[in-house]
Amino acid sequence: MKIRNIPGDKGNMQREDSVNRLIHYLLSTSVFISASLLVVGLLIALIQGTPSPNAGPSLGEIVHQLLQGDGTAFLNLGLLVLMITPVIQVAMLIYGYARIARWRFVLISVLVLALLGTGVFLGIKG
């Protein structure tokens, strides 16, 4: 349902509060998931022996290692979840601002997402 942005409408502030709640749930969930993956990964790595210094693998490599039960893969996945969260947060803000028809901030958020996407691309490309 599209919500109109009416000047002087107090409901608009309440709808902006709903964007805040969306971000709160995203960040809380992300911190919980990534911390859980890191704890599990460290425990497995310590049981398996000294953690391997496997830094910067691709997502495909991580999935392959996860299936083999490699602790370091859990660590890398946990770190990636943590790192990607701000990017997802911006994507959710685009949706949130579009819902309350604050188009100027939709545009600004799209620009920030494009910049973050460039950072991710540069990272993946190595």
Place this chain on the structure above:
Amino acid sequence: MYLTTHNLIWLFLTGSVAGVLGAILGIGGGVFLVPALTLAFNIPAHHAIATSIVSVIATSNAVVAANVKKGLTNMRLGMTLAISTVLGGMLGALTAAWLSGPTLMRIFSVVMLITAAAMGWRSKTGGTVPSGTRNDDRPDESQANCGALGSSCYDPAEGRWLTYRVRKPLLGFLVSLIAGNISGLLGVGGGFIKVPVINLVCGVPMKAATATSNFMIGMTAASSAFIYYGRGEVTPALTATVVLGVLTGSLVGAMISRRISSRVLQAIFAVFLAIVAVQMFLRAGTMQ
């Protein structure tokens, strides 16, 4: 560094101390973390910075989750300034690849000295200016003349709502670019630059300025973290251990901070930071 169980325990404790100090002193833990990792654990500067930048994201995610629920974060202002701070963060991370470890350590020690001076100043003066119009009830922002970027937030200390308009956003934009650049280059949050400017120059109340800066820090750090990750400088076990330590420390620090005077601690740690900065500068000289 060879990562044994013994080393991981010490790294967890180091992260915890950085998290506690960061929460109590109102700055990111990176300014403590990078010197500790390079000086005490002999971790190469680039890896220490990469570890710190991921820890900064973890702290930002946890702090912002709490702040947005309280309505302290001005996300419209944060997103606008994020354009420059994210760009600065990326440029900083790319620049770091061209600089040697000792050079990065020298730049870091200079930034530490500036942080120590800012902390000393804040411990003396409080470092804030009262901003915003006070209201007993939550004001309607669209009728309160706050402009496109202004907002309102509840100050529990005063028990009232503060409504504010953002002044000089262009200056805030330029300062955010510099703060983002330092963040990406050195693995710190950069809040020690942004918060005073957003509060003193842009006229945003201190609590909202700090919350908005934290919101921007996560995006800035993410823009550079992937670049460090791609270069293989985010060592999984090292970073994971430190991140868990920082998260634990931040939680403990948030509980302790309500009971102790941060101004006395700020004065003590301003001197401590200055001493470590000199030590780091000298160590960089011996690494050539």
